[in-house]
Amino acid sequence: MAVFTEVSFEEAQKLMRRLNLGELRDLRGIEGGIENTNYFASSEQDGVLNHYVLTLFERLSAQQLPFYLYLMKHLAHAGIPVPDPQGDANGDVLHAVCGKPAAVVNRLAGKSQLAPEAVHCAALGEMLARMHLAGRDYAREQPNLRGLPWWNETVPVVLPYLAPEQAELLRAELAFQNHTAASSDYAALPRGPVHADLFRDNAMFEGERLTGFFDFYFAGVDTWLFDVAVCLNDWCIDWTSGRHDEAKAQALVQAYDAVRPFTAAERALFPALLRAGALRFWISRLWDFHLPREASMLKPHDPTHFERVLRDRVQQAWRP
Ligand SMILES: Nc1ncnc2c1ncn2[C@@H]1O[C@H](COP(=O)(O)OP(=O)(O)OP(=O)(O)O)[C@@H](O)[C@H]1O
Ligand SMILES: N[C@@H](CCO)C(=O)O
Incomplete structure (x- = not known):
């Protein structure tokens, strides 16, 4: 409701x-x-x-x-x-x-494709790249409000609710992301306005044709690669196990790359940013789950899903 x-x-x-x-x-x-x-x-x-x-x-x-x-x-x-x-x-x-x-x-036409095939992932990748390019001359500035500073603030708040092995993973990943953010490759990543929450339920399709993206209320200025990573983590995985799906991932990144080729720094940081994308939603889901907002009517999403995605991303360093 x-x-x-x-x-x-x-x-x-x-x-x-x-x-x-x-x-x-x-x-x-x-x-x-x-x-x-x-x-x-x-x-x-x-x-x-x-x-x-x-x-x-x-x-x-x-x-x-x-x-x-x-x-x-x-x-x-x-x-x-x-x-x-x-x-x-x-x-x-x-x-x-x-x-x-x-x-x-x-109102956008169409409906969300909750079980996308490679063809939908390709349409998403192409439009995502076009959107990033179109955002280059947008004059307003607002950081991604669910970025690294928010992770650093929120992790200590959710840690007391976790089992020891979960807390260890969360702490280690946060340290890794702080280290990544301080690297020269990270500083070289192209940036601009990103959607930052482009899950399957925030895009519309009519058949195989993408009719639009919506729900921009987590958007902000961040690395373009973070946006790609958030999409790969939701569109191109096995939804039960959280495991990477190679065919869908290749369809998405090849279509993106054909419009806006990935830079060397981006190729180097794919594994780290995929982990960042998983961490961001693990933290926000833990936060919503353990510290629900007052009078909230929302049913929190399952945090363990993104714990699985993160573990998969840590285990397998994927790059296109
Ligand atoms: N511009 C639009 N065109 C067509 N349908 C839309 C549009 N905006 C919202 N909707 C419909 O309304 C539903 C709810 O919108 P939305 O997902 O933005 O909700 P929310 O409460 O703002 O955010 P969240 O997804 O974070 O819960 C969508 O699933 C979609 O069906
Ligand atoms: N896409 C987010 C919800 C906020 O839009 C999630 O799945 O956790």
Whole structure:
């Protein structure tokens, strides 16, 4: 259930009119998602029915949101299929509904491909590279707020909940990542705005055609390779064992490389960044699981999944 704040038809109608999006015809709460209140909203303009998503931000502040919303706008204008936040007469894309920060974006066609084949991984890789290139001239700066400083802060908080062998792995991996981040290869990695959470449920497909990426609310400026690693760790593994899937991984990285060739430093750091991608989600899932937010309605994801992925990545140093 992902309607934490009820929005009335009248309230939504008022916003759609203010954004010059026509007359609201349908408003339906969306069930998926755990972070925000989301509604599908359809409105009619000049006899045409257009489809939008209205989001009320339950966690993010009005200070953090412009980076995400204007990034989506920038990418959409560059031809990347991402939801385009709708502006008012002043061009502002951050609105307020029921006292919460809110946005209206266009609704992407298609549905998530939760059991992707190599062909879907290739489509993802190609679009991810195009998205990275399109983000190069985005002017706003915001770091990945779930990056190394957050890992260093959060690991001591979750350690008391772990069994000794888990705590040992977590501590050792954090030390390894701090060491990696201080290396010259790491300093040489190309960077820019990244999605940072591009799991299978944050992309849409119609058949084999990728129709878009959404849910940019963990985006930030980080290494492009981190984004690739997060994708490989979710799209190109065996979902039960957490093991690397060679055919899917090759499909993803070859399609990416054909658009934006990997540098020597990136090739050298593939194994370390795959580990970083697994560590990031192991930590956040441990944190959500052991320290749930007050009044939270979310069902935490299974942290042990990313412990398995991390162990697999430590055991097998994979590079394309
Ligand atoms: N722009 C969009 N176009 C089409 N569908 C969308 C769009 N935005 C959201 N949705 C639908 O709404 C659902 C919930 O959205 P989302 O995943 O962004 O939820 P959330 O609570 O914000 O985040 P999280 O995935 O972290 O729980 C998605 O699974 C998708 O079906
Ligand atoms: N993709 C994250 C959830 C936050 O979007 C996870 O699977 O842990």
